[in-house]
Amino acid sequence: MTITDTSPTTTAEEFGERIFDAVLGAQLVQAAYLGDRLGYYRVLAAEPSTPPELAARTGTAERYAREWLEHQAVAGVLTVDDPAAAPAERRFRLPAGHAEVLTDVLSPNHVLPLARFVGGAGLHLDALVGAYRSGGGVSWSQLGADVREGQGAANRPLFLGALPREYLPSIPEIRAVLERGGRVADVGCGYGWSSIGIALAHPGVTVDGYDVDGPSIDVARQNAVEAGVSDRVRFHCADAATAEGRFDLVAAFECVHDMSDPVPVLATMRRIAAPDGVVLVVDERVAETFTAPGDEVEQLMYGWSITCCLPDGLAHPGSVGTGTVMRPDTLRRYARDAGFADIEVLPVDDMFFRFYRLG
Known part of the structure; x- marks a missing residue:
């Protein structure tokens, strides 16, 4: 556990950075909420997927699936085999440690439900x-x-x-x-x-x-x-x-x-x-x-x-x-x-x- 500096002596620039970091975190929580509700993480934990494959396996729209996958890769949640490939051909992977946090319902590290709670x-x-x-x-x-x-x-x-x-x-x-x-x-x-x-x-x-x-x-x-x-x-x-x-x-x-x-x-x-x-x-x-x-x-x-x-x-x-x-x-x-x-x-x-x- 750590103590976050929230004292009034923090400069405007430092506090602005803190709020900006919080916005990024909030966006990550929103994306995790979507990944949970739509079943994206469960599919990716089982096998890497391209946007068309993920959309087909979850019954969702390919364009949304692609944007979500790219966000998760940019945010460091997923890896991508070939970032230079055509958008529909990029294959995204969920690392094992991340999969435990996001899909293993009995793991002490399974904190995805907190995102579901906050999103709800x-x-x-x-x-x-x-x-x-x-x-x-x-x-x-x-x-x-x-x-x-x-x-x-x-x-x-x-x-x-x-x-x-x-x-x-x-x-x-x-x-x-x-x-x-x-x-x-x-x-x-x-x-x-x-x-x-x-x-x-x-x-x-x-x-x-x-x-x-x-x-x-x-x-x-x-x-x-x-x-x-x-x-x-x-x-x-x-x-x-x-x-x-x-x-x-x-x-x-x-x-x-x-x-x-x-x-x-x-x-x-x-x-x-x-x-x-x-x-x-x-x-x-x-x-x-x-x-x-x-x-x-x-x-x-x-x-x-x-x-x-x-x-x-x-x-x-x-x-x-x-x-x-x-x-x-x-x-x-x-x-x-x-x-x-x-x-x-x-x-x-x-x-x-x-x-x-x-x-």
Whole structure:
């Protein structure tokens, strides 16, 4: 992580260069969004293509395919065999390392979904301008499939990989639950990858996932079937307050900051946890206090907040308006209001997420 110089002492020329670089980056994100949606990257990962071949294989117009390919080559994403060849005969290749980032959905380096997320949120800038003026919001359902799918895909590598296989077993109390085949509640489960990842990594465990977003639950159920764990993972389009019985582990993965009123949800998590159960919150690893300038993670989280998480939270009446940047003291206050004595920051080392035990 680095700290970007955003101090007022930066000269006009230096700051102008920074904005110009950002414009180039924004154009690259837009191109990546197109490459994702149109299937260009998946085709190029399988085999090099000329513009006519790429257009034919993806059902798109050749002239657009050619311009996109040339942009990607100029931007250093693709290589081209013979730049001097006739435009229709130039063959473009996707290097293996780039292909992993752009097409390997299980790789920790697969950051293409972030471009899908940013591109999707950008479709709603007019609505966001209105929300900023009125104090209202732009809800998760309004933001639509691009943002929903981008979020799910961005978390998938972690939720199927390090989270259930390294991070959770590193916490002794949770490792004991997983080893004895305990019962887990996944609050705010989204596309269900956290629930599915836990079930895949720990065959004795049963998981109940809860989310109030119907389209997300529909996808989660299909994902569980395809992963072969639908017999041990059940998804409910409902508030976790409807949960029956007690759970050995009650977890909320990267969702508390999105809740318009997190205190009742945390109180529910406390209520449905078994007497010796563990209540876990995993949320953004932002700085403990506000400082400026901030590192790249802090900048990223504020970027999500101003375009998605805060507008979604404020779309609901009576929202506390947390936003993405939920610092430990904020969660501590919510937890105490929900009846917990305190929170404990657990020693899990991840660049983007902080692990809290509530007790």
